[in-house]
Amino acid sequence: MKRCNYCNREIASKSGPHCDKCIKNQAKYGAPTTCKYCKLPAAFVDQKCVHCAYSERKNGPPKECPNCRQKAAFKDPAKPGKLCCRPCALKFGKDTSSKHRRHSEHATTSKTSKHSKERSSHSHSTSQHKSFTSNALASIMPVIGKNVNSLTPSTSGITMLGMESPEEKIQQLRERNEELQRQVINLQKQLREKQERVVELEAEKYLRDNEAADKVKEIKGLFDSTVTKLQKQIEQLHKELATKKK
Numbered sequence: 711m712k713r714c715n716y717c718n719r720e721i722a723s724k725s726g727p728h729c730d731k732c733i734k735n736q737a738k739y740g741a742p743t744t745c746k747y748c749k750l751p752a753a754f755v756d757q758k759c760v761h762c763a764y765s766e767r768k769n770g771p772p773k774e775c776p777n778c779r780q781k782a783a784f785k786d787p788a789k790p791g792k793l794c795c796r797p798c799a800l801k802f803g804k805d806t807s808s809k810h811r812r813h814s815e816h817a818t819t820s821k822t823s824k825h826s827k828e829r830s831s832h833s834h835s836t837s838q839h840k841s842f843t844s845n846a847l848a849s850i851m852p853v854i855g856k857n858v859n860s861l862t863p864s865t866s867g868i869t870m871l872g873m874e875s876p877e878e879k880i881q882q883l884r885e886r887n888e889e890l891q892r893q894v895i896n897l898q899k900q901l902r903e904k905q906e907r908v909v910e911l912e913a914e915k916y917l918r919d920n921e922a923a924d925k926v927k928e929i930k931g932l933f934d935s936t937v938t939k940l941q942k943q944i945e946q947l948h949k950e951l952a953t954k955k956k
Contacts, residue, residue: 716742717752717759718800719906731910735760747772748782748796755920760913761796767916 711720714729716736721729728736735754736742742752745759747766752759758766765784766772775783775795782795794802 713800716750717761718750718797731760745782747780749780750797755917759796760917761909764909764913764916768912 712723713719714721714732715727716732717729719729719731726733732742732752739754742754742759743757744751745753745762746757747762748759750759754760756763762772762782762784765786769784769786772781772795773783773785773793774781775798776793777798778795780795780797782797783793785793
């Protein structure tokens with residue numbers, strides 16, 4: 711994965727230098743300028759990037775980010791807690807993803823090494839167990855012959871339980887824990903992607919609303935100009951009519 715040169719969003723490594731959204735905005739509004747809040751080169755309208763424009767409209771003016779001291783953090787009532795500007799949030803997400811990848815790679819390497827050691831240990835233990843069992847059986851067979859009828863179901867169950875391997879159960883729990891951690895990481899990634907998509911859609915609505923408002927303003931101005939022109943023509947005709955009557 712790499713990041714868009716404009717908005718700094720994650721994009722596929724095989725794609726171009728810009729994300730699809732920035733490419734569309736550039737085709738529509740021209741080359742972006744630097745956002746006056748977050749300083750990312752992604753301001754297509756009013757010197758604000760899509761994220762900052764939408765956040766300002768929804769949550770009010772930006773506050774100072776406690777991380778970089780840049781006045782670009784927006785307080786979201788739906789997300790109480792520490793403020794964070796978009797560049798710092800993106801940086802934090804990138805660091806977190808790298809940390810998760812390193813953890814996953816380390817876990818895979820440790821797991822492979824651990825399996826190898828456990829197989830060697832298990833083979834050695836099995837050999838010792840067989841030797842011990844052969845010797846033990848030779849010594850206890852006479853006793854078993856006398857007492858086999860006196861064994862109760864509960865005694866037999868305890869004997870069988872003693873033959874289970876706790877190492878195998880521990881390994882199963884470890885593998886299950888690693889699988890759950892991977893699922894949590896994937897769910898967190900999906901949640902971040904969906905949140906970014908929601909912001910994009912709301913930002914698109916904000917831009918469309920601005921365009922509609924500008925269009926309405928333009929039409930209203932044209933209407934007022936036409937009405938004024940017609941009123942002047944009517945006044946002129948009234949004057950001409952009054953002159954002819956005299």
